Amino acid sequence: MPELPEVEVTRRGLTTLLIGAQILQLKLGKPLRWPLGVACQTLVGRRIQAIDRRGKYLLLRLDEGVLLIHLGMSGHLTVTAEPAAGSRHDHFEMQTSQGILRLHDPRRFGAVVYSSDLQHDPALKLLSGLGVEPFSADFEPAAFHAALKKHRAAIKSVLLSGKVVVGVGNIYASEALFAARIHPATPAGRLSSVRSNRLHAAILQVLEQAIAQGGSSLRDFADALGQDGHFQLHASVYGRAGQPCKHCGRPIRMMVQGQRSTYYCPRCQRW
């Protein structure tokens, strides 16, 4: 679930519920991707002042230090009032004065890492090297085109790498390339400025639309039970191998790039 839109929707939901909350207790389950990096007891009493996002990382800014949360492949954050029957995949729980923040993450690729100061390891290492935020002023067509020129790999892989722009995951990489009518295997550095501009616009459009749709899961999110949103993704190509292209009717194809599935229309998307 967690591509940038889901993370952003989560961020907004958490912001309305947890700003100003004081941490009362922390509970850890099985190990996540990295250790928390601080004794739980140390964080008790601190307050959540703001919740930001960098790429797919959530940054809970405390009155001292930052809690960095990543949802990995299968992570899901909820806030509930009740202690609730703990599932065996709830690996992080933070009881606050305004509810219990709970990370449910079966695959445990997610992480919760504390940093007393973002200029510090390991947080610095995690956040440095990330590409520009798609919704920042830095994500601008000419700069995007210039950045793509440095890469010889397939445009799909470059989008996924997050080195040029963050937040475009496996689903939206395919979707954005379809919207821009660009073949996923095209070398990134070979895109003309016209096509690069089209991709730039497509990325924004696809992410914005997904966030707007994710808004429907926001209500569920704020729900006391924190049920899963099930907001549907009406994908044009993702997961639609063999089904007709919504534009030309030809069958959508799947190929593997960098061990990830890519979906595309061989007719609408060209080099």
Add this chain to the structure above:
DNA sequence: CTATGGACCTGAATGC
């Protein structure tokens, strides 16, 4: 420096 493949972990879906 860029590019590629493996690793991490669990559950659901598919195949025999």
Add this chain to the structure above:
DNA sequence: TGCATTCAGGTCCATA
């Protein structure tokens, strides 16, 4: 029905 294989929304790290 049971068991093995494949695949899944991410990204760090070692290697070439």
